[in-house]
Amino acid sequence: MRLHEFQSKALLAGYGITVPEGHVALTAQDARRAADEIGGGPLAVKAQIQAGGRGRANAVRLVATAAEAAQAAEDLLGQRITTEQTGPAGYAVRRVLVETALRPLRSLYLSLFIDARAAQITLLAGADGGVEIEDKVREGSARLERLPLVPSSSLQDEVAELGGKLGLEQRQLSSFVALVEQLRKAFTELDAVLIELNPLAITEDDAFVALDAKMTVDDNALFRHPELAALRDDHESDEIELVAQNRQLNYVRMDGDIGLVANGAGLGLATLDMVRAANGRPANFMDIRTTATSLDVAHGFALLLDNPAVRAILVNVHGGGMQPCDTIADGLGVAMRRTGRSCPTVVRLAGNNAEYARFRFANFGCDVIDCPDMWSAVTRAVAIAEERGGRS
Structure with a gap:
């Protein structure tokens, strides 16, 4: 969940970070x-x-x-x-x-983010901040320094060394080290995935002031932070994606004609990649969370059935202990009955209650195309979408 600048600054001020x-x-x-x-x-x-x-x-x-x-x-x-x-x-x-x-003597760039590959909080810093920073980095006229913020006895020294690379004076290094520690504390305690200060001003009295602040917090951690959840601005959220979020679905709209349903973000992304590899065009990304009920799943299928661009639905499910395959089958059945619509549906089922899910499909009258593996399911769905859309 992204926050507005004024919200980010108010939160950071609570951690001792100076803002105008x-x-x-x-x-x-x-x-x-x-x-x-x-x-x-x-x-x-x-x-x-x-x-x-x-x-x-x-x-x-x-x-x-x-x-x-x-x-x-x-x-x-x-x-x-x-x-x-x-x-x-x-x-x-x-x-x-x-x-x-404020009129700063210097403007820096500073951000904290989660390095997914290293699974650690990483500091990104530049000696020249401001609105043109992305262009300057692309052109090679500015450089960003990286520093993993792994707690250790030498971290303060490493941050001070980074400050030296940014051209800070010796008298400014202790304040810079303190600022980074304040940011790291805010990042972890607020379950942030990004905090960006750009520009970060250095004033005449050697103070560091966040002239602009951007913060994104982890949606999956909002249950720990009702005070942050209350800050969500629904006006700048996709209405359909927001409703799906409240239905325990991670859903992102795309511009293709194959509706995708999977349980698990990794499986969902793999399915999306395979559809593209087969020259198909995904209409969405949908990850059904383990906490979703069959009615939540039905809402997700209804989004696909209501989308006039969708010519085929691809269901790629691996049932686990918290989300068995029959829950997804029930969701499709309920959605078709509620909407009165149907769409050619290709399924690949594996894991917990896969056979029972096939039985539930039959009970609901869902005429699904059952495939034994992911690739055959993907290619079949792509072929159906091409046939129904007149694509070649």
């Missing part, structure tokens, strides 16, 4: 009051959408007075902002952040 003074505004009048409360000095009025590239989209305005802050807010609120990260539809601006605009 700021207030959220829902109206132009709110923005004026926020600016008055902050006091004098230059201000930034920033559209709060969950995407980068706001500066290029003119969604961050620098102003000098409360009146100008109100005008900037009025210009931004209700507008639909499009960046490289929003997709062509963009995101509507429902709130702005009014905050002190």
Whole structure:
């Protein structure tokens, strides 16, 4: 789950990380009051959408007075902002952040993320932060340093050494080490998968200030953090994917014609890759969680049956102790009865209750095509989609 900038900054401030003074505004009048409360000095009025590239989209305005802050807010609120990260539809601006605009001596890039291959939290840092950092790294004019944050007696020394590579002065290293430790604590305690500070400012008094902050937390850990779950912005979530999430389904829409159903993220990704290898076009990714009931599964199948682009459904299931195959079979049967629709369905079943699932398919009147292995199921589904769609 992604968080807005103002939410990320509030959480990080709770861990001792310095952020500019700021207030959220829902109206132009709110923005004026926020600016008055902050006091004098230059201000930034920033559209709060969950995407980068706001500066290029003119969604961050620098102003000098409360009146100008109100005008900037009025210009931004209700507008639909499009960046490289929003997709062509963009995101509507429902709130702005009014905050002190600092003039840093230097701007760094700093982020923490989970390195999936090494299964560890990793620090990524650059000596030159800002809106152009991605382009600079691509062009080779900027370099990002990596450091695994594995707790050890030498970690502080390793972070200080990294600070030296970033060009920090000796007097700044202790504050930098403390900042990284604060970030690491926030990352682990909040079950984050990404924290990004860009730019991270260094001020005249050698303070580190997060001028912008981006945070993503693990959806699967939200049961431990009801206070974080309450921060979800449903306006910037895909409505269908959000409902599926609440139905114990990990679901992502795609633009193909073969509906995919699997239980387990790894099996789901393998199925998607195999469909593509067979020159098929997946209509979705769907991972049925072990906590899903047959009615949850029925909701997932209904998404596919309601999608006019889907010409074939491919079910690739390996039943386990918590999610037997018959639960998936019951879900398909319930979905077909509720929607009154059907679609050619290819199934590959293995594991717990595979035979009973076949019996349940028959009981529901589901005319499925049963295949003995994954590849034969994939190629059959692709062939059906091609035949029904007139593709060659």
